[in-house]
Amino acid sequence: MGVYERQQKEKKILEAAIHLFSEKGFHATKVDEVAKKARISKGLVYFYYKSKEDLYMAITKKGVDELKEIFNKAFGKPKEKTGLEVMTDLAESYLSFARDKKVFHDAILHFLGLLDQYQVDKEKLNPLILNSQYFTKLVQSHHDLAKLGIKAISTGIKDGSIRPDLHAESTFYTLWSMMIGYCRISGSVSLEPGEIKINTESWKNGFIKLFFEILKGSSTPSVSQPVQGKLF
Incomplete structure (x- = not known):
């Protein structure tokens, strides 16, 4: 053949x-x-494919590769965009990917969960996953996505579009965890009881506002309110 x-x-x-x-x-x-x-x-x-698990890892690898390609495209041509503009495109692309390619996004999140177990005690992982060549490739390359995000934030810090007091690595992982959380619970927002004053649109707008306040800083300084009375 x-x-x-x-x-x-x-x-x-x-x-x-x-x-x-x-x-x-x-x-x-x-x-x-x-x-x-x-x-x-x-x-x-x-x-x-040696097993159904091996096949699922192959799908996960394909999903990671597609998301990596999307992240790379967000950079555009050299010096064409500021770091903040790249992060804007990365965030929009990620949320679109999670919505439109749900099977890939779910597979990637499942893999991230497997990584936790892999680091704690990989012998407890399903051997059909451990023996998958695609799982091995994913373990070796899963940091590539984070590297692109960190690069975008580092670029923004250097060009002044992102606040200079941020640590690029921890900031990216914080924002990534926010995006994962947003994708996970956004569907439940419309089902919240009436006394919770939120809907899908206000949640989305609030999320985007907070996301970029982390990167740019808030133009309105926050003032801590004094604590009244005793705790106990």
């Missing part, structure tokens, strides 16, 4: 798996269904 034919088979399997995982979820999808959707034999699926 030639290289091109092999690549086409792998592509068909991935496309089928992405469709089914999006529709039914990872756990409810069977390899038999992936094979049927791809119109190939189950044995051939296992020829290219």
Whole structure:
């Protein structure tokens, strides 16, 4: 089998798996269904991917690669954008990616959770994941996304578009965690009880305002209110 034919088979399997995982979820999808959707034999699926977990790691790797490409495009041509403009595009692109490529975003977040266990006690990880070549590649390259974000913030600090008192590394990880949290709970905001004064639009506007106040600083200095009375 030639290289091109092999690549086409792998592509068909991935496309089928992405469709089914999006529709039914990872756990409810069977390899038999992936094979049927791809119109190939189950044995051939296992020829290219050692397990369903290996296939999911391949999808995760594809998602990370797509998001990395999106981050790289946000930079544009050298010296074309300020660091703040790059961060604006990164944030907008990330939120769009999380909405439009949900199966990839969910896979990436699942992988980040696996990394926690990998560092604490990797022997407790599912061996089908540990033995996946795609998991190994992800462990080796997962910092690439953060490096691009850190680069954008560092550029902004140097060109003056981002406040100079920030630490680029901790700031990016803080903002990234904010974006992940926003994506996770934004769907529940519209379901909050009436006494909670929030809706999807006000939550989005408030999130964006706070996001950029972290980078630029607030034009209105905050004043701490005096504490009245005793705590106990």
